[in-house]
Amino acid sequence: MKKKYIVVLGILALLLIIAVGGITYYKERISLDEEQSYPEPFTLDKGYEIWLFNGEEWVDASDQEYFQAYSLVSINVNFQKLDIPYDPFVYCYYTDLNEEGVVCNERSGSAFLGINLGKLETPLDKEIFKLIKVSVFPDNNFHELDEFVLLDLDGKLLIK
Amino acid sequence: MNKRINTILLISFFLILFTNSVALGAKKPYVCNWQTGTCYRDTYDDGDYKTLEECQRKCSAASTTTTTKKQGAVDPSGYYICHKCMGGECMTIDSKEPCTTNCSACEKYTCKTCSFGKCESKTFNSPCSNSCEWQSDCSGVQCFKCLGTQCKATSELTPGSCIDECTGPEQCGGSSVPTTEDPFGKESGWYCEHSSGQKYGTCVYKKTLKTTFYTEEACLANCTFCNYCNKQYLGLWGDWHCLKNAKTCRSINDDQCQKDSDCENGTPTPELPPPAIRYACNTTTWQCTESSSGSYSTLSSCQTNCKKPTPSTRYSCNTTTWQCSKDPSGPYTSLSSCQANCKKPTPSTRYSCNTSTGQCYPDASGKYSSSSSCQASCKKSPPPLPSPTCSINKFELPNHVWTGVDYEAKWSTNSDCKWGEITCKLGDKDCGDNETLSGNVTVGSIDHEKSFHITTPGVYTYQLKACYDKDNENTCVTWEDTLGTELDYIEVQAVNLPWWQEIIPVLPDKLQGFLRGLIS
Numbered sequence: 206m207k208k209k210y211i212v213v214l215g216i217l218a219l220l221l222i223i224a225v226g227g228i229t230y231y232k233e234r235i236s237l238d239e240e241q242s243y244p245e246p247f248t249l250d251k252g253y254e255i256w257l258f259n260g261e262e263w264v265d266a267s268d269q270e271y272f273q274a275y276s277l278v279s280i281n282v283n284f285q286k287l288d289i290p291y292d293p294f295v296y297c298y299y300t301d302l303n304e305e306g307v308v309c310n311e312r313s314g315s316a317f318l319g320i321n322l323g324k325l326e327t328p329l330d331k332e333i334f335k336l337i338k339v340s341v342f343p344d345n346n347f348h349e350l351d352e353f354v355l356l357d358l359d360g361k362l363l364i365k
Numbered sequence: 366m367n368k369r370i371n372t373i374l375l376i377s378f379f380l381i382l383f384t385n386s387v388a389l390g391a392k393k394p395y396v397c398n399w400q401t402g403t404c405y406r407d408t409y410d411d412g413d414y415k416t417l418e419e420c421q422r423k424c425s426a427a428s429t430t431t432t433t434k435k436q437g438a439v440d441p442s443g444y445y446i447c448h449k450c451m452g453g454e455c456m457t458i459d460s461k462e463p464c465t466t467n468c469s470a471c472e473k474y475t476c477k478t479c480s481f482g483k484c485e486s487k488t489f490n491s492p493c494s495n496s497c498e499w500q501s502d503c504s505g506v507q508c509f510k511c512l513g514t515q516c517k518a519t520s521e522l523t524p525g526s527c528i529d530e531c532t533g534p535e536q537c538g539g540s541s542v543p544t545t546e547d548p549f550g551k552e553s554g555w556y557c558e559h560s561s562g563q564k565y566g567t568c569v570y571k572k573t574l575k576t577t578f579y580t581e582e583a584c585l586a587n588c589t590f591c592n593y594c595n596k597q598y599l600g601l602w603g604d605w606h607c608l609k610n611a612k613t614c615r616s617i618n619d620d621q622c623q624k625d626s627d628c629e630n631g632t633p634t635p636e637l638p639p640p641a642i643r644y645a646c647n648t649t650t651w652q653c654t655e656s657s658s659g660s661y662s663t664l665s666s667c668q669t670n671c672k673k674p675t676p677s678t679r680y681s682c683n684t685t686t687w688q689c690s691k692d693p694s695g696p697y698t699s700l701s702s703c704q705a706n707c708k709k710p711t712p713s714t715r716y717s718c719n720t721s722t723g724q725c726y727p728d729a730s731g732k733y734s735s736s737s738s739c740q741a742s743c744k745k746s747p748p749p750l751p752s753p754t755c756s757i758n759k760f761e762l763p764n765h766v767w768t769g770v771d772y773e774a775k776w777s778t779n780s781d782c783k784w785g786e787i788t789c790k791l792g793d794k795d796c797g798d799n800e801t802l803s804g805n806v807t808v809g810s811i812d813h814e815k816s817f818h819i820t821t822p823g824v825y826t827y828q829l830k831a832c833y834d835k836d837n838e839n840t841c842v843t844w845e846d847t848l849g850t851e852l853d854y855i856e857v858q859a860v861n862l863p864w865w866q867e868i869i870p871v872l873p874d875k876l877q878g879f880l881r882g883l884i885s
Contacts, residue, residue: 323461
């Protein structure tokens with residue numbers, strides 16, 4: 206009787222391993238497929254790029270003000286196209302499109318191309334939302350008077 | 366029963382192994398380049414990481430520069446440090462997504478190639494292969510040049526005078542041939558696989574970081590190997606050995622040696638082509654003779670030009686008779702040029718007036734025919750009246766301003782200034798409606814002030830120009846800093862007002878005071 210239980214448990218364990226392995230395998234394949242369809246950053250000759258996924262392809266939406274809720278967007282900021290009064294500098298950015306708050310990094314101007322915020326989703330609960338705000342500081346003391354705003358873009362929710 | 370259980374357990378064991386290898390991925394196709402912080406996909410899936418994401422995390426973490434945190438900043442390891450080639454430079458990107466770009470386009474390839482008879486290292490933008498190893502490789506009459514999209518050896522008249530344009534079809538605009546670029550920096554192409562000691566390699570089409578060729582023909586042309594001399598060290602002293610089929614041949618039968626004894630004094634000097642016969646003109650005997658440095662390539666062309674020049678007739682001027690006569694050492698080569706200059710100078714009988722001094726002086730083209738008539742009219746002219754000189758004494762602007770807040774601009778000029786203008790530039794463009802200071806302004810002897818504000822953040826460049834007569838640029842002057850910078854403009858940096866300063870003015874008085882105290 207005990208042997209029967211062992212056999213059943215062994216088969217169950219085997220099925221579990223196969224299931225977990227299969228799920229992991231397909232997840233990885235999907236993630237690789239998604240990467241291929243991602244727009245190459247910094248291909249537009251602009252200080253910032255906003256790409257919008259229209260269901261089939263990524264299109265340039267840099268001049269777009271209104272967005273539907275849950276739209277998939279990708280934002281890139283090209284520091285080489287913006288006048289930065291400090292070098293090296295600490296840049297900080299904020300967007301309503303993720304939950305990360307203010308993110309800051311110290312960089313040197315000559316070899317730093319910019320930031321790629323990756324895939325983001327427009328919110329449903331904000332009629333006017335912050336697409337991106339980027340400021341630079343001369344150092345990480347973050348004195349408010351030293352703050353130099355490079356970019357401050359708002360988006361509006363398209364209500365049908 | 367026991368046998369059955371054992372069989373089931375054995376099958377289970379193999380199934381688990383199989384599942385793990387397939388589902389969890391025994392293949393690790395991604396490799397990290399630790400120097401650039403970029404991940405590549407290995408052709409044979411023989412890498413270190415299973416997924417691109419995993420590779421990029423490890424790779425970027427190793428090459429991440431200083432990162433600071435503020436107000437819940439994301440952990441630096443959450444970012445990918447990506448690279449992209451922009452304007453020939455490898456730039457860094459902070460990316461929330463796995464990298465889709467790399468700096469392979471910025472990579473330079475250095476190969477040895479012939480340059481003015483010397484074997485020198487040269488940098489190419491595409492993969493290349495050495496076309497020479499020793500200086501003797503470049504002393505031949507062959508030079509590699511692009512013919513269409515192919516790199517071919519061409520014959521040069523003067524040994525050692527050519528510069529190789531290419532080492533393979535990669536440098537010959539082979540881009541017209543379609544290639545499949547790999548996003549991870551590897552290129553598909555024909556690659557010569559060579560087994561040691563074999564005369565001929567095998568051309569295979571594959572992805573590789575090594576030199577590839579666009580066409581199979583180009584690969585096959587470079588996939589033949591010749592003998593060459595190589596010094597091999599065993600201890601301090603080295604011995605020359607003839608390595609068999611070890612270096613890409615530049616031409617058929619390019620073998621430097623056949624056995625070790627051929628290399629006893631290093632690379633055997635290749636036989637130079639027989640020197641071309643040239644001819645030189647002996648200007649003493651006016652005969653053509655053979656000379657390696659002669660100016661003529663054929664005897665007939667030398668003989669045509671190697672002739673004693675016949676002396677030309679020359680002329681000189683007799684300054685007593687003012688006549689031209691034949692003179693072998695005379696300064697004139699023609700009679701007409703001599704006669705044109707051989708004239709008795711006529712004394713000046715005319716006069717001109719020097720208005721600066723009020724004195725008359727002899728002048729062949731003078732206005733007056735006699736000294737007395739000149740003196741009667743020649744008077745010293747009065748000095749010109751000084752023109753009014755406009756100057757700017759002061760031009761003051763704040764260097765930093767908040768957008769939307771009013772500030773004072775101050776300037777003053779002397780009384781000679783009748784017209785003034787302040788110009789504004791925002792980058793290369795006019796400031797437009799972004800500020801309220803630029804335009805025509807009043808100038809004069811008193812101090813002037815104007816209230817202005819800037820509406821958009823940016824660095825604004827202001828210039829003040831004042832004129833006595835605005836239509837005469839010579840009477841205008843532009844303000845210049847006299848404190849050492851010698852700049853003729855003032856930069857005003859306009860920045861957005863912090864949120865607390867925007868909110869405070871609209872709050873009740875008590876709350877304003879409370880907030881000010883809190884912030885300060």
